[in-house]
Amino acid sequence: MKTKIAELRKAHRISQEELAKGVGTTRQTITSIEVEKYTASLPLAYKIAKYFGLKIEDVFDFSGFDDADGKGEER
């Protein structure tokens, strides 16, 4: 899933380590989410969005989930 985490981090001048600490996860998880290897769970996505003061859909791109059958992307 595409995200704007890297852009937001750069804009706020925050390192992956700081973001990870802020949302209670590891730096590796943040890296994996940024490079689209791993899809964050709803609670983690919420925490990340809240950290930047945004809504989930402003940080994560849900366009892949808008297909007709409603199944969307799979992990």
Added chain:
Amino acid sequence: MNREEFRISLKKRMLFLRIFTAVYFLVFAAINHIDLFAASTPQNDFLKGFISGLSVFMLIFLVVVNVKATKALSNEENFEKIYIAQTDERSRYIKEKCGVGVVMPLSVILICVGMIAGYFSFPVFVALVAAGNFQIIVCCVLKLYYSKKY
């Protein structure tokens, strides 16, 4: 699991670990004083060496885990690190994918049963220990693969 629940769980685990370490140390000391093998054959010597080596490794491992857990509970920064490492969703997902929670205890049981069986039959010991080690290797390879994938 929130921080306080994790702290309570860690304290419980530590108590269990300390009791287990003490019992393990007593059993280890007793086994080293009793010669369970009737004769000194190459197979018996190998088995004796294997059991001694693994026992020492286990003892060191238990002491290290004890020290780590004690440090985590005494220092808030260390506790935070362990809490994040234990509750990180990606790590948990990878662990679930490679079945660490099932494979590791099963492998330990296989190796322990193999060591006990070794006193009666050497081929059974070799088969069980090999199966246990194979499971651990497969689990580690899968963990490495999924760590790269996710």
